[in-house]
Amino acid sequence: MEISGNEEIIKEGLARLAVPKLEYYKRSDGAIEPAWMPVFYNPQAVVSRDFTIIFLKIAMRNKEFFFVDALSGTGIRGIRIALESSGRGIVNDVDPRAHYYIKKNIELNDLSSKLEAYNHEANTLLNTLVFTGVLVDYVDVDPYGSPVPYIDSALKPLGKEAYLGVTATDTGPLTCTYPRKALIRYWNKCVKLDFEKEYAARLLISNIVLRASALEIEATPLLTLLHKYYIRVFFRTRRSATRAHSTLSECIGYIWYCDKTLERGFVRNVEDLEDAKCSDGSKPIPLGKTWICSLYDQDTISRSLAISKDTYWVSRESLKILELINSEKDINTPYIRLDKLCAALKTNMPSITTLLSRLKEAGIKCSRTHMDPRGIKAEADHETLSKFILDLAR
Numbered sequence: 451m452e453i454s455g456n457e458e459i460i461k462e463g464l465a466r467l468a469v470p471k472l473e474y475y476k477r478s479d480g481a482i483e484p485a486w487m488p489v490f491y492n493p494q495a496v497v498s499r500d501f502t503i504i505f506l507k508i509a510m511r512n513k514e515f516f517f518v519d520a521l522s523g524t525g526i527r528g529i530r531i532a533l534e535s536s537g538r539g540i541v542n543d544v545d546p547r548a549h550y551y552i553k554k555n556i557e558l559n560d561l562s563s564k565l566e567a568y569n570h571e572a573n574t575l576l577n578t579l580v581f582t583g584v585l586v587d588y589v590d591v592d593p594y595g596s597p598v599p600y601i602d603s604a605l606k607p608l609g610k611e612a613y614l615g616v617t618a619t620d621t622g623p624l625t626c627t628y629p630r631k632a633l634i635r636y637w638n639k640c641v642k643l644d645f646e647k648e649y650a651a652r653l654l655i656s657n658i659v660l661r662a663s664a665l666e667i668e669a670t671p672l673l674t675l676l677h678k679y680y681i682r683v684f685f686r687t688r689r690s691a692t693r694a695h696s697t698l699s700e701c702i703g704y705i706w707y708c709d710k711t712l713e714r715g716f717v718r719n720v721e722d723l724e725d726a727k728c729s730d731g732s733k734p735i736p737l738g739k740t741w742i743c744s745l746y747d748q749d750t751i752s753r754s755l756a757i758s759k760d761t762y763w764v765s766r767e768s769l770k771i772l773e774l775i776n777s778e779k780d781i782n783t784p785y786i787r788l789d790k791l792c793a794a795l796k797t798n799m800p801s802i803t804t805l806l807s808r809l810k811e812a813g814i815k816c817s818r819t820h821m822d823p824r825g826i827k828a829e830a831d832h833e834t835l836s837k838f839i840l841d842l843a844r
C-alpha cells in the first residue's frame with residue numbers, strides 16, 4: 451500500500467483510512483473544510499457514522515447482511531460497517547477520485563473479501579441491482595444536500611424487510627429559510643417555528659414514507675438524529691401494501707401552531723384542524739401533511755444506548771447524544787423553545803434543570819431534547835407548562 455507525500459493515514463472507529471493530508475484543508479477556525487478536498491471526508495460526521503454502526507448492530511442482530519453505501523466518498527462508512535458489524539457489500543461513488551480512495555481503503559483494511567468498490571452514479575447502480583435481482587438489506591444515502599433524488603432508487607432493491615439510512619444537509623429548505631424549496635422538494639408548506647429542527651425531521655420523514663408507500667413499502671423511522679448541520683434518519687422498510695396503508699392512515703397527519711402563544715398539536719384528519727384553538731383567540735396555522743408519530747423506536751434506542759456504553763470506540767459525543775435521545779424517546783409532543791415561550795409569557799427564563807425537576811415531581815413526563823439545547827419536551831398542555839414557568843419566576 452503506497453501512501454503519497456500528500457496523503458496520511460488516520461483512524462476512525464476500527465478503520466484506518468488513507469485521506470489527503472487534512473492539514474492542507476483547514477479553515478481559519480481550525481476545522482477541516484471537506485468541500486475543498488479532492489475527496490470528501492468530514493471528521494465531524496463521525497457521530498453520523500457511529501450511529502450507523504450502532505443502528506446496524508441492533509437491526510441486524512449480528513446476522514450477516516448485504517449493504518450498499520451508495521455515496522461513499524473515501525469509503526469510510528462502508529468500511530466501518532464491514533469492520534464493526536456483520537455487513538458485506540458495495541461501496542460506491544461517482545467521482546473517480548473517491549473511487550481511488552475507496553479501493554485504497556478497502557485494501558488498507560484488508561476487506562477485499564467483504565467489500566467491492568464501484569464507480570457508478572448512485573441511481574444507476576441501485577436500479578441495476580433491481581434489474582439483476584440483487585436484494586439488499588441496507589442502503590445508505592449520504593449525499594450533498596437533499597437525499598430526495600436518490601430515495602426512490604434506494605427503496606427499490608430493498609428486500610422484504612430491510613433498512614434505509616438517509617442524511618439530509620439541506621437544512622435551509624427543511625427549516626424554512628427557503629420555503630419555496632421546501633415546497634418543491636418536500637411537498638410541504640413551512641413556516642418559522644420554535645421547533646423548526648423537529649419539524650424539519652418530520653418533513654423529511656413524511657416525504658420518504660410517502661415515496662415508500664407509493665412503491666407499496668412501509669417505511670418506519672426507528673432512530674432520528676439531528677446534529678450540527680444535518681439530519682439523519684434510519685428506517686425499517688417492509689414490503690406490504692397493507693402495512694404501508696395503515697402507517698399512512700395512522701402517522702401522516704397535520705400540525706396546528708399558534709405563532710404568538712406557541713401552542714401546538716397533532717391531528718390525523720384535516721377536518722380536525724377546525725377544532726384547534728389558540729388561547730389568545732387567534733386562528734392556528736395548519737401544517738402538513740407530515741409525520742405525526744414517534745421519531746424513535748423505544749427498543750432500538752434503549753438497546754443502542756446499552757451497546758454504545760459497552761463499545762469503546764463509540765465517541766463520547768455520540769454517547770452523550772444517545773443518552774439525551776433515550777430520555778426524550780417516549781415523548782412525541784414537539785419540543786418547545788423555552789426562551790421563546792418565556793418571551794411570549796413576558797417572564798424571565800427559568801433554569802431548564804429546575805423546571806424539568808418541578809415538572810417531574812408533579813408526575814409530568816418531560817426531558818431535554820438533543821435537537822436544541824434551549825428546547826424541552828413535556829407531556830403538558832400550554833396552560834400547565836406556563837403555570838410552572840410563571841411559578842418559578844415568582
Ligand SMILES: C[S@@+](CC[C@H](N)C(=O)[O-])C[C@H]1O[C@@H](n2cnc3c(N)ncnc32)[C@H](O)[C@@H]1O
Binds near residue numbers: 492522524527570592
Ligand atoms: C457527503 S459525501 C459522502 C460522505 C461519506 N458517506 C462519508 O461518510 O464520509 C457525498 C459523496 O457523494 C458523491 N456523489 C455525488 N453525486 C453522486 C451520484 N449521483 N452518485 C454517486 N455518488 C455521488 C460525491 O462524490 C461525494 O463523495
